[in-house]
Amino acid sequence: MAEKVIYAMYDDDDVLKDGAKKLVSNGVKIAEVFSPFPIHGIDPIIGVKNTRLGIMAFLYGLTGLTLATYGMRFFMVVDWPMNIGGKPNFTYLDNMLAFIPVTFEFTVLCAAHGMAITYLLRNKTLPGIPAQNPDPRTTDDRFVIEIRMSENHKVSEEAIDKLLTETGYVEIDKKEIK
Amino acid sequence: MQKEAAIREPLILGHKSYHDVTEDVCRPIEDKAPRMWYILFGIALIIGLYGVGCILYLLGTGIGVWGLNKTIGWAWDITNFVWWVGIGHAGTLISAVLLLFRQKWRMAINRSAEAMTIFAVFMAGLFPLIHMGRLWVGYWVLPLPNQFGSLWVNFNSPLLWDVFAISTYLSVSLVFWYIGLIPDFATIRDRAKKPVAKKMYSILSFGWSGRAKHWNRFETVSLVLAGLATPLVFSVHSIVSFDFATSVIPGWHTTIFPPYFVCGAVFSGFAMVQTLLLVMRKAMGLEAYIHTKHVEYMNIVIMVTGSIVGTAYITELFISWYSGVEYEAYAFLNRATGPYWWAYWSMMTCNVISPQLMWIRKLRRSLMFTFFISIVVNIGMWFERYVIIVTSIHRDYVPAAWSMHYPSHIDIGVYIGTIGLFFVFFLLFARYFPVLALNEVKTILKGSGQSYKESPDYHKHH
Numbered sequence: 205m206a207e208k209v210i211y212a213m214y215d216d217d218d219v220l221k222d223g224a225k226k227l228v229s230n231g232v233k234i235a236e237v238f239s240p241f242p243i244h245g246i247d248p249i250i251g252v253k254n255t256r257l258g259i260m261a262f263l264y265g266l267t268g269l270t271l272a273t274y275g276m277r278f279f280m281v282v283d284w285p286m287n288i289g290g291k292p293n294f295t296y297l298d299n300m301l302a303f304i305p306v307t308f309e310f311t312v313l314c315a316a317h318g319m320a321i322t323y324l325l326r327n328k329t330l331p332g333i334p335a336q337n338p339d340p341r342t343t344d345d346r347f348v349i350e351i352r353m354s355e356n357h358k359v360s361e362e363a364i365d366k367l368l369t370e371t372g373y374v375e376i377d378k379k380e381i382k
Numbered sequence: 383m384q385k386e387a388a389i390r391e392p393l394i395l396g397h398k399s400y401h402d403v404t405e406d407v408c409r410p411i412e413d414k415a416p417r418m419w420y421i422l423f424g425i426a427l428i429i430g431l432y433g434v435g436c437i438l439y440l441l442g443t444g445i446g447v448w449g450l451n452k453t454i455g456w457a458w459d460i461t462n463f464v465w466w467v468g469i470g471h472a473g474t475l476i477s478a479v480l481l482l483f484r485q486k487w488r489m490a491i492n493r494s495a496e497a498m499t500i501f502a503v504f505m506a507g508l509f510p511l512i513h514m515g516r517l518w519v520g521y522w523v524l525p526l527p528n529q530f531g532s533l534w535v536n537f538n539s540p541l542l543w544d545v546f547a548i549s550t551y552l553s554v555s556l557v558f559w560y561i562g563l564i565p566d567f568a569t570i571r572d573r574a575k576k577p578v579a580k581k582m583y584s585i586l587s588f589g590w591s592g593r594a595k596h597w598n599r600f601e602t603v604s605l606v607l608a609g610l611a612t613p614l615v616f617s618v619h620s621i622v623s624f625d626f627a628t629s630v631i632p633g634w635h636t637t638i639f640p641p642y643f644v645c646g647a648v649f650s651g652f653a654m655v656q657t658l659l660l661v662m663r664k665a666m667g668l669e670a671y672i673h674t675k676h677v678e679y680m681n682i683v684i685m686v687t688g689s690i691v692g693t694a695y696i697t698e699l700f701i702s703w704y705s706g707v708e709y710e711a712y713a714f715l716n717r718a719t720g721p722y723w724w725a726y727w728s729m730m731t732c733n734v735i736s737p738q739l740m741w742i743r744k745l746r747r748s749l750m751f752t753f754f755i756s757i758v759v760n761i762g763m764w765f766e767r768y769v770i771i772v773t774s775i776h777r778d779y780v781p782a783a784w785s786m787h788y789p790s791h792i793d794i795g796v797y798i799g800t801i802g803l804f805f806v807f808f809l810l811f812a813r814y815f816p817v818l819a820l821n822e823v824k825t826i827l828k829g830s831g832q833s834y835k836e837s838p839d840y841h842k843h844h
Binding site: 218236237238239240241242243244246247250252254255257258261265275276279280283284286288291299302303305306308309310312313315316317319320323324326327328329330331332333334335336337340341342343344345 | 399400401404525531532533534535536537538540542543546547549550553554557558561564565568569571572573584585586587588589590591592593594595596597598599600601602603605606607610611613614617621624820821822824825828
C-alpha cells in the first residue's frame with residue numbers, strides 16, 4: 205500500500221530541533237530525522253530511545269573473559285601442563301598471574317568486535333547496501349524531518365503543512381512510497 | 383550546542399559553514415592529485431619495493447642475512463618493531479583517551495593520526511613475522527589444535543602476550559577508525575559524480591543514512607570503543623616492554639619498563655603525527671582546521687611525555703647503582719661510556735633535552751621548529767630502543783662472548799623499506815580517504831568555530 209511521506213529540509217540543526225519540538229508538542233509524530241552529524245538533544249524530542257549496545261558490549265566482553273579463562277586453563281593446566289622454570293602450574297590459580305595479559309586482551313577483542321558487528325547489523329549498514337537517505341545533501345549540510353501520514357491520523361495534512369511552514373524549512377518534498 | 387570560554391582560541395579558523403567543511407575535506411579527494419603527490423608516491427613506492435625485495439631475499443635465504451651473531455641475537459628487527467609500535471600509539475591515544483577527556487581539538491587530527499597508527503602497526507607486525515624466518519608457519523603462534531600432541535602455545539610467555547596484544551590492538555583500532563569513517567564515506571558517496579567513485583564509496587559507506595537512531599548508536603559505539611581502547615593502548619606497550627622486563631638480562635630486567643615504554647610510545651607517536659600533519663595541512667589546504675593551537679597542544683603532550691621519559695632514564699641509571707647489583711650497574715655504565723656511547727648520548731640529547739625546549743611558548747607555537755623537533759624525537763626514540771636492546775646484550779657475562787652489532791645491508795633495507803611502505807599507505811589514505819573526521823568537526827563548528835565565537839550572539843542564551 206502506498207503511503208504519503210513528507211520530507212521537510214532545514215539548513216541548520218538548531219532550527220530543526222526547535223521545529224521538531226513545535227511539531228511534537230502539536231501532536232505530530234516524527235518518523236525520522238536525517239542529519240550529517242549527530243544533533244545532540246534530538247533523541248528525546250522525537251522519541252528515540254537510547255541504544256542498548258553498551259550492555260551488549262559488556263556481555264561480549266564477559267564471553268571473551270570466560271572463553272580466555274576456560275581456554276587457558278584447558279591448554280596450560282589440563283591438557284598439556286608445561287614445566288616453565290619450575291613455576292607452579294598444577295592449578296589455574298597458581299598460574300593465573302601469567303594469564304592476566306591475554307585474558308584482558310581477549311576480553312577487549314571480543315567486546316569491541318562483538319559490539320561493532322552488532323552495531324552494523326542493527327543499523328543494517330553493510331557493504332553493498334544502497335544509500336538510504338532521502339536526499340544526498342543530508343550527508344553534507346542539510347537536515348531532514350520525515351513525517352509519515354500513516355502515523356498521523358489525528359492531525360490533518362493541512363495542519364501539518366501549516367505547522368511546518370512556521371518551523372522555517374528551506375525545502376519540502378512529498379512522496380508516495382511503498 | 384556546547385559553549386566554551388571566550389578566551390579559548392577557536393578550533394576552526396575563518397568563516398566556515400557546514401558546507402565549507404565538506405568542501406574543504408572532499409576537494410583534495412575529488413580533484414586531480416597534485417604532481418607532488420605522484421612524486422612522493424613514486425619515491426615511497428620505490429623504497430617500499432626495495433624493502434619488499436630485501437624481505438623476500440631474507441625469507442629465501444634465512445635470517446642469517448641480518449647482522450646478528452651468537453651474542454647479539456636481537457637487534458634491528460626488534461628495535462624497528464618497538465619503534466613502529468610506539469609510533470602506532472598516538473592515533474588511538476588521540477581518538478580514545480582524548481575522547482574520554484572531551485578534548486575537542488582531537489577532532490581535526492584523530493582521523494589521520496589513527497590512519498598513521500594502523501599503518502605503523504602493520505609495519506611493526508611485519509618484523510615478528512619475518513623474524514620467524516619461515517613465514518609460512520606464522521600461524522603456529524595461535525592456539526590451534528595440532529598434530530604435535532596437541533602442543534599448545536605457551537601462555538606464560540610475554541612473546542605470546544605480544545601476539546594477542548598487537549593483533550587485538552590492530553584490529554580494534556581498525557574497527558574504531560572504520561566506524562568513524564562510514565558517515566564520512568557517505569558524504570563523499572553522495573557528492574561523487576564519476577560512476578566508479580560513486581560505486582566504490584557506496585560500498586565503503588555501507589549504505590549509511592544518518593538517521594537519528596543510527597547517530598545515537600554511533601555515539602555510544604564510539605564512546606564504548608574509546609573506553610575499551612584506552613586501557614588497550616596502555617596494555618599494548620606495557621606488554622611490549624614485558625618482552626624485555628620479564629627476562630633476566632641486566633639492563634632489561636627492570637620494573638620501570640611498562641610506564642616508561644608507554645610514555646616513550648606516546649612521545650614518539652605524537653612526534654610522528656606532527657611530522658605528517660605539518661606537511662599534510664599545508665599540502666591539502668587544511669590550515670583552518672589544523673592550526674597553531676593544535677600543534678601547540680600536541681607539543682605540550684610531547685613535552686610532558688618527554689619529561690616522563692627523561693625521568694625514567696635517570697631513575698633507571700640511579701637504580702642500577704642503588705641496587706648494588708654489579709651486572710646491572712655495569713650494563714648502565716657501559717651504555718653511557720662503552721663502545722655504544724654515541725647511541726646513548728644521541729638518545730639522551732634527542733629525548734631528554736629537546737622536549738624541554740617546548741616550555742618556551744614561542745618555540746612550541748613555531749611550526750618550523752616543531753617539525754624539526756618531531757624529526758629529532760623520531761630519531762631519538764629509535765636510538766632509545768637500539769640502546770636498550772643492543773647495548774644490554776652486546777656484553778655477555780663471559781668476556782670471550784663480547785661482541786658488536788654491525789647492521790647488514792638487508793637490515794638497513796628492511797628498515798628503510800618499512801618507512802617507504804608506511805608512506806605508500808599514508809599517501810593512499812590522504813588521496814582517497816577523508817583526512818578529517820567531517821561529522822565530528824561539524825559538531826564543534828558552532829561551539830568552537832571562529833565566526834560563531836566572534837558573533838555577538840555567541841554568549842547570549844540560545
